[in-house]
Amino acid sequence: MSKNNIKNSLKTGSDKDGYFGEYGGIAAGENLMHNLEELKNAFEDAIKDKKFLDEFAYHCKHWIGRPSPIYFAENLTKKIGGAKIYFKQEHLNHTGSHKPTNTLFQVLLAKRMGKKKIICESGAGQHWSAAAATAAKFSLPIVGVMGKIDVARINQNILKAKHYGGKLKVVPGSLREAITAAIKEWSNNPDYYYLIGSTCSSAPFVDIVRYAQSIIGKEMREQFMELEGKLPNEIIACAGAGSNFSGSIHEFLDEPEIKKVVVEAQETAALTNGTKGIMQGMVTKFLQSDDGSKSLGGTSLGAGIMYYGISPQLAHLNDIGAIEASVASDKELLETYKLVAQNEGIGISFEPAAAITEALKRAKGKPKDYIICATCCGRVEKDLDVIEKLIGKDFE
C-alpha cells in the first residue's frame, strides 16, 4: 500500500542534514555530534535488518498488545449528529499510551548498538513509565529526568517507573528543562543511549520516533479497510512535540484527500502561535520571547501536550498546507472527557481529549458516511485525581 516511489513524496523523512524544508537540522554542541552520527547510522542500518524488524513486530504484538483496535463511537456519533466518529485506541496499549511503541523500538536499537545504560526525559510521565517498563524487560538500567512541576502533578507513572527499576532525577521546571538536562547528562556520558520520547530535538531523533510510531497509521489503514471498506476522511490527533500525531498520519502523507488535523493545547500552541527559532537542538516553531532568550506559554491540564515547541516535520507540513492545526482549551478537555466517559464508557486522559474535542466539532452536520478518526493516545489514570477535584461533582 505504501507509495514511497511517488514523486515529491512527503514520506521520505528528513534530508541529509536532517531538515524538513526549512525546519529541523542539528543545533547541537560539537561534543554530541559523534553520538548523533552514530545513532543515525545505527538507525538506518537497523531498519534494513529484517531480523531486527521482526523482533520489534513480535514484541509489539505480544508485549504491547498491538494492534490497538479502532472503535466506532456510536453513541457520540448519534449525539453529535453527523460524521461517524472513530477512536484509534492507543490507550489500550501496555502502559496506557502510544509511548511504548517508541520505547520498545529504541531500546531494541540501544541493545543492537551495544549500549549499556539508558537516559530519557519525560513530560507527562507516560514516556518515563513506558521507557522504564521497556528497560526492565530488556534488562538495561535507566535514568529518567523530569521537571518538578510535572512530578508534582502526576505520580502514578512515576510510581510505576520506580517499580520497573527506573531511577528518576528531578530538575526544576517542566518538559523543556527535562529535555535540556537529559541532553546535558548524555553529553557528560556519551556512552549512554538517549531515549527521546517524542519527535523533537536534533536529527535523527525526529525520524526515529516517527518511524516507530508510524505503525499507528499503518494499522489504521488495515483496520478501516476491513471494517468500513474505506479510509477515514479525517485523522485527528493531539500533539505536544508530535509523536502521536506524526505516527497517526505518516502512512497517509501522500494522500492529500485525507485531512490531517493536529490539536495543541491552547496555552502552548507552537504551530498556531509560535515563531521560527532555534532551541532544544532544532529549528522549528516555538513560543518564545522576541529575542529568543526565553520560551513562553502557559500551562495546560494536558501535561503531555504542554510543550512550547513542535516537531520540525510538523512545522514544515503545516507551512505547505499538508496538515491543519487547531487548539483545545482546558475547559474543552474537561467537557470532552466527561462526554466520552458518560457516552462510551472510556476513560481518556486529557491529551486525547484535545483531539476528540476537535473531532466532535468537525463531525457535526457532516454526511453520515463521512469518517473522522481521533487517536486516543492515553488513558485516564494519571489524570483521575485532577478530574475528580475539578468536576467530580458533575458525575454525582
Added chain:
Amino acid sequence: MSNRFNKIFSNTTQKTKLVAYFVACYPSYEKSLEIIKKAIDSGISICELGFPTQEASGEGPIIKKAHDHCLEKNITLKDTLKLAKEVRKYDKNVGIILMGYMSNVFKYPIDKFVKELAEVGADGCLIVDAPHELKEENQLRNALTEKNLSLIKLIAPTTTNERLKIISKFFSGWVYNLNFSGVTGSKSADLKQVEQMIKKILNLTKLPICSGFGIKTPEEAKKVASSGCDGVVVGSSIVEYIEKNANDKNLTQNVGKLIKTFILELNKQ
C-alpha cells in the same frame, strides 16, 4: 579573521595566553564592565562575553545560574553588544568574542548581529550549538567572513579524525579545543587526551589553539598549557568566584588577583 588575533598570538611575552569567559552583564552591567576592565589590566588576552539564554544546553550549573540571574533582569544580546563596545573602548588590544547559542543570534537576526558585532569592535563569536551541518551556521559564518570576523569552531574529544578534517576547513581566528565531552565546569581535563587532540589539530592548521573546559585552578591551567596549546580558557571558576562573592566590595580587585594567579602559573612554564 581580524588582525587582532594575529597580534595577540604572535606576542611572545606570554607563552600561553589566558582566555577568560564572563557571563556578560553579570552580576550587573556596571559591575561586569568593571570586572572585565580589571581582568584586562590583570593580563587576559581574550575575553569571551557569554550572552544569556534560558537553555544554555552546554553549560553546567555554575554558568547556568549566572545566565538565569541575567535573564531575570531582562539582560539581552543587545546589552552584551553594548558591553563589548565599552570593553573595546577601554582596550584596543584585547580579543573580544561573544559566546552563546543560536537561539538569540537567529532572532536578532543573523545579519544585524554580525553588523553590530563589527560596529562594536568585537573580533568574532563562538556559538555552542552551531555545527557546520546547520544551515543557519553557514549563514552566520558567511556573514562574519564578509566583515572580516571569526566564527570560532570547537573540537571535542569525540570529534572523529574524518570530521576534524572537515571542520578544519572552517577554522577562523583560533581553534577552541574542548578538554572533555560534557557540560562546562563538570570534570577535570585528561591531559593525555588533550595532548593527542592538539597534535591532531596542529597537523591541520597553523591557527592558534586554545584549550578549555575543566580548568579550575592555576595549576590545572599550567598543566593544560603544557599540552602544546597556545592559550587556555577559564570560565566556570571565574564565574563561580563572582557568584560566591557578588556582594563583596572588593570583588573586582579580587577577580583581578584571581586572574593574576592564573597568569603567574602560566608564565612559570
